[in-house]
Amino acid sequence: MSQIKLPRKSTAIDMTAMCDVAFLLLTFFMLTTKFKPQELAKINVPVSTAQNPVPEANVLTIQVNEKGKVFLGVNDQHTREAWLDKIAVHYKLPAFDESQLDNFKLMDAFGVPIEQLPRLLNMEPEERAGHAQPGIRLDSLDNQLGMLVKLAKEANEELLIALKCDGATDYEKVDKVIQTLQAQKVYKFNLITSAKPLGEGRE
Amino acid sequence: MASPDGGANRSGKKKVRTKKLSTRVDLTAMVDLGFLLITFFMLATSFNKPKAMEVNKPAQDENVATEDLPEIQQSKTYTVLIGTNDKAYCYSAGADETGSIAVDSTDFSRNGLRERLRERQKAVAAQWGSQDELFVLIKPLPQSDFRNLVNVLDEMAINGIKKYAIIDEFSAADSSIVGQIGQYLGTKQATN
Numbered sequence: 001m002s003q004i005k006l007p008r009k010s011t012a013i014d015m016t017a018m019c020d021v022a023f024l025l026l027t028f029f030m031l032t033t034k035f036k037p038q039e040l041a042k043i044n045v046p047v048s049t050a051q052n053p054v055p056e057a058n059v060l061t062i063q064v065n066e067k068g069k070v071f072l073g074v075n076d077q078h079t080r081e082a083w084l085d086k087i088a089v090h091y092k093l094p095a096f097d098e099s100q101l102d103n104f105k106l107m108d109a110f111g112v113p114i115e116q117l118p119r120l121l122n123m124e125p126e127e128r129a130g131h132a133q134p135g136i137r138l139d140s141l142d143n144q145l146g147m148l149v150k151l152a153k154e155a156n157e158e159l160l161i162a163l164k165c166d167g168a169t170d171y172e173k174v175d176k177v178i179q180t181l182q183a184q185k186v187y188k189f190n191l192i193t194s195a196k197p198l199g200e201g202r203e
Numbered sequence: 204m205a206s207p208d209g210g211a212n213r214s215g216k217k218k219v220r221t222k223k224l225s226t227r228v229d230l231t232a233m234v235d236l237g238f239l240l241i242t243f244f245m246l247a248t249s250f251n252k253p254k255a256m257e258v259n260k261p262a263q264d265e266n267v268a269t270e271d272l273p274e275i276q277q278s279k280t281y282t283v284l285i286g287t288n289d290k291a292y293c294y295s296a297g298a299d300e301t302g303s304i305a306v307d308s309t310d311f312s313r314n315g316l317r318e319r320l321r322e323r324q325k326a327v328a329a330q331w332g333s334q335d336e337l338f339v340l341i342k343p344l345p346q347s348d349f350r351n352l353v354n355v356l357d358e359m360a361i362n363g364i365k366k367y368a369i370i371d372e373f374s375a376a377d378s379s380i381v382g383q384i385g386q387y388l389g390t391k392q393a394t395n
Contacts, residue, residue, distance in 0.1 A: 015229075019234045023237050026240050030244055032248070034248070046350040050357070052255045064349075164253075168349070169349040170345065171347045172346065175343075175345070182260055190255035191258055193255070
């Protein structure tokens, strides 16, 4: 009986194609990635079936956390620069120097009363990350939120207002912010939500 | 032409052979690295892009007298009070029928508020000819969660309700309902 001899194959596979795919994907992810911004406050936005994406530029985001603390930020650096100038002039703060301006340009959002802003800008980034910010003041006597929104709108006229609130925030606290906006003649704004899978909502 | 090499060959001496090396490189390590980086970028990317829901509030103009504002017939309205603990209280009667208002206590699930809104849409369509005549008054109580306001606004979009308003003022009927369900209006005064 003659045995059939199977040719012995090498176990080494050609990896070239796999390597190509891996690097193609890598390039794709590197180019499309937008890193998650460092969050000042933990905000769990509610889900909804809304499908409009939040614009990439010219957005003023008002963040309200569960406790009702308010944080504010603009998402492009040119507006931040013009905004800081206007803040300094309006609140008669000593002019901000180069490094403070640079720090402000790199801040996604802040939540301190205006008087504390220079001190916040003098901090090192690591120190600032650990600094508990008390939130922007919006009591009726000194509504800094309203003024800041007004100044930001002066700094960039195309600015859209987005409201990013935690789902568990009391409506009362959100309402305060909305009324402040209405007082500044902002009648149209966006609520930021996260998308719900379509099947759960619409039929 | 006598080159030193040629001379050597011709004389039949040993050839200097360079060893032929394979051009194949082991790519395993490179692939490993590639996938490691892919994993990193995939995890660091924020895939869940936030979505925006547009809200329009009425302009506050002191020059417009209250009498000039359009009146909405009670039979076209539907009021949704947003309470705490994910509860909504809906009623369709107007504030003038303070005697007995049928209040529906419901939640924000598919079978809760959505069913109520659909029923009301049908009722309005039967009475006024079109379901677009329905006007929903959304009244969030001060202690209610923001999440539920978004839920209600979302229901408006899902059911195609075009006319609705978020209202901060509570009528006498509202405050009596709020009293019945054991919640309070906080600093908001009931207005008539």
